[in-house]
Amino acid sequence: MGSESISDESYGTTMADGPPITATLAVEPPPEADCVVVSATDDVDIQDHNLTFSRSTGNGDLEDGTCNTKVVEEEEGVFSDRYVRSDVASGCFCLVFHEVDCVPSIERVQGNRIVISVLLPDRETLRELVSRLREGGSSVDVYGITQSNVEGTESIVMDVTDITDKQREALMVAVEEGYYDTPRNADLEVLADRLDISKSAVSQRLKSIESKLIHKLVDHWSID
Structure with missing residues (x-):
């Protein structure tokens, strides 16, 4: 989309x-x-992001803040977490x-x-x-x-811009091979062979997509 x-x-x-x-x-x-x-x-x-403030100026403005971000990166099928922290600037x-x-x-x-x-x-x-x-x-x-x-x-408008090309490819292959059929017609090994990556990498990509879509639906229903 x-x-x-x-x-x-x-x-x-x-x-x-x-x-x-x-x-x-x-x-x-x-x-x-x-x-x-x-x-x-x-x-x-982005796995998590928040701003924390130790005090305010008294007129509604915030200062002495910290920006905290946890990112999940993928490199050659290996996923790793990294934390980024900085002071909050006025801009x-x-x-x-x-x-x-x-x-x-x-x-x-x-x-x-x-x-x-x-x-x-x-x-x-x-x-x-x-x-x-x-x-x-x-x-x-x-x-x-x-x-x-x-x-x-x-x-509901389902935003899929946060799904990466690699995740989208994994999902397309999973559907083509019958991974989501009942009964299931393919396992992670079949998908890994098609994508030429490890089974753990396939699993991580699919779980990431599933988590995003499920959370979007739950977030939508929770404000009804």
Whole structure:
């Protein structure tokens, strides 16, 4: 599924406010921000990310903060965890999320872009969030918006931009070989031979995709 760029004008006039929403954004911080998440990683999964603050300025601003990120990297079929930690600078785009009282969940780094999922109370907050990010010099695309409608039926946009090419290839081969059939017509050894990688690498790639898709569904249902 490709990304969908939504301008301030388009979603500002056509989206009606309603129940809470989950938005997936692709944010490219301005070069001068020197974002440690972008500079320290390249096309990797983000396992965990959080900001911590030791004190505030007293007027609502935050300072003395620390950015903590755990990334999962793959090299030649071997997966490893790495922690990235830095001080929060005044120009950090993550601060914008806290200014509008919502918490970002960084899912993936794609080159200079960071794919972020965020739970918002309404679409007006989304408009304000995107506006503030752009005012700070960030490039922002809206990849997907999920919301339950008032009749109780569901509408969901499944964002798959955080699935890597290697993971997608593994999933396609698994489906072709009947790995997900009942009864199962292929095992990890068959998939490993097709992909010319180890069984553990195949297993990790499939588990990563399954985890992402399952969490997206659960996150969607949890805000109904």
